[in-house]
Amino acid sequence: MYKKLFIPGPTHVREEILQAQAAPMIGHRSKDYSDLQAEVTPKLQKLLYTQQRVYLYACSSTGAMEGSVRQGSTKRVLNTACGAFSKRWHQITAANGVPCDKVEVPMGQAITPELVDEALSKGDYDAVTIVMNETSTGLLNPVKDIAALIHEKYPDVLILVDAVSCMAGVKIEFDAWGLDVCLAGVQKCFALPPGLTVCAVSDRARERAQQVATSGYYFSYAQMDKKYEKHQTPATPAVSLIQALNAQMDDVLAEGLENRWKRHEKMAATVQEWARRYFALYSDERYLSPTVTNVENTRGISVAGLNEELGKRGAMISNGYGDLKEKCFRIAHMGDLTLDDVKWLLGQIEDILGLS
Numbered sequence: 001m002y003k004k005l006f007i008p009g010p011t012h013v014r015e016e017i018l019q020a021q022a023a024p025m026i027g028h029r030s031k032d033y034s035d036l037q038a039e040v041t042p043k044l045q046k047l048l049y050t051q052q053r054v055y056l057y058a059c060s061s062t063g064a065m066e067g068s069v070r071q072g073s074t075k076r077v078l079n080t081a082c083g084a085f086s087k088r089w090h091q092i093t094a095a096n097g098v099p100c101d102k103v104e105v106p107m108g109q110a111i112t113p114e115l116v117d118e119a120l121s122k123g124d125y126d127a128v129t130i131v132m133n134e135t136s137t138g139l140l141n142p143v144k145d146i147a148a149l150i151h152e153k154y155p156d157v158l159i160l161v162d163a164v165s166c167m168a169g170v171k172i173e174f175d176a177w178g179l180d181v182c183l184a185g186v187q188k189c190f191a192l193p194p195g196l197t198v199c200a201v202s203d204r205a206r207e208r209a210q211q212v213a214t215s216g217y218y219f220s221y222a223q224m225d226k227k228y229e230k231h232q233t234p235a236t237p238a239v240s241l242i243q244a245l246n247a248q249m250d251d252v253l254a255e256g257l258e259n260r261w262k263r264h265e266k267m268a269a270t271v272q273e274w275a276r277r278y279f280a281l282y283s284d285e286r287y288l289s290p291t292v293t294n295v296e297n298t299r300g301i302s303v304a305g306l307n308e309e310l311g312k313r314g315a316m317i318s319n320g321y322g323d324l325k326e327k328c329f330r331i332a333h334m335g336d337l338t339l340d341d342v343k344w345l346l347g348q349i350e351d352i353l354g355l356s
């Protein structure tokens with residue numbers, strides 16, 4: 001039986017979008033492909049409220065995270081960490097030999113402008129990494145406020161944002177906020193199969209990359225730019241996924257961006273209210289994620305057991321991430337899931353656990 005995915009990626013993909021991937025193949029140096037990329041790029045720029053370049057990489061998000069830190073700094077990177085994925089960006093930065101430091105808050109807490117200010121004041125940094133939506137804790141960091149602080153006090157610091165589990169689910173105003181890189185794989189809020197990453201890059205990030213001696217090749221903005229005006233990519237793109245993305249972006253824009261953000265907020269509010277009633281919320285209430293909720297397992301249920309029962313009823317949720325396994329469970333409410341889907345899921349959990 002198909003299990004509807006309420007996990008924070010890959011998430012549920014609608015049948016029409018699965019079908020859109022099955023369109024006939026086209027050559028990636030053909031006019032047909034250029035037309036496709038020329039069509040999809042402005043839709044992505046609309047989604048991110050940007051006039052800047054949006055690249056498509058045939059990889060999962062980790063690839064573009066690596067590319068952004070390789071090209072983002074000639075001095076030192078500050079990695080902000082508040083959970084598993086933001087910690088990983090620090091590992092990625094260090095693994096690439098880029099000088100870096102980590103500033104960390106306990107799991108469930110947010111990165112604040114004050115914290116970033118204090119950390120940046122202590123070193124000669126020229127880039128900061130921030131995971132906007134920390135998927136391991138279900139927390140949305142205040143990126144807009146952090147970016148405002150950085151622009152005011154540290155104008156040479158690039159702002160690199162992992163929006164992996166919130167892009168296309170929450171409003172991200174790339175230009176107005178002054179972001180430099182904002183990236184996301186498409187298997188989360190875009191509700192597509194995995195394998196493609198969308199990455200907006202500012203002019204000043206592209207200029208910075210020119211200064212970096214060993215900026216790499218596959219993710220190089222300079223390489224991407226050689227083909228950008230032709231609406232192509234230097235290496236072979238994930239053609240089928242881009243065809244599906246083009247179809248999906250029509251649906252996203254037809255839904256209306258404001259409506260899409262509201263739908264995510266409504267789904268989140270419903271899950272949060274339910275979690276407060278029957279369990280507890282793990283993360284700081286002031287920063288709860290609109291796309292994934294981390295529920296603290298205050299009843300000591302078997303999360304694995306719950307998921308097994310849900311599987312028999314056609315649904316799947318996520319266990320707690322890493323050390324939070326069985327201590328928490330995560331319900332994703334992202335992509336094309338609806339409020340009715342979420343209410344149905346919560347009803348099933350109540351029924352299985354005998355909650356009332």
Ligand SMILES: Cc1ncc(COP(=O)(O)O)c(C=O)c1O
Pocket residue numbers: 008009060061062063085131133134135136162163164165185
């Ligand atoms: C916030 C965040 N960043 C990065 C990643 C890594 O993405 P991938 O494994 O698709 O490369 C994930 C994966 O879930 C994530 O949630």
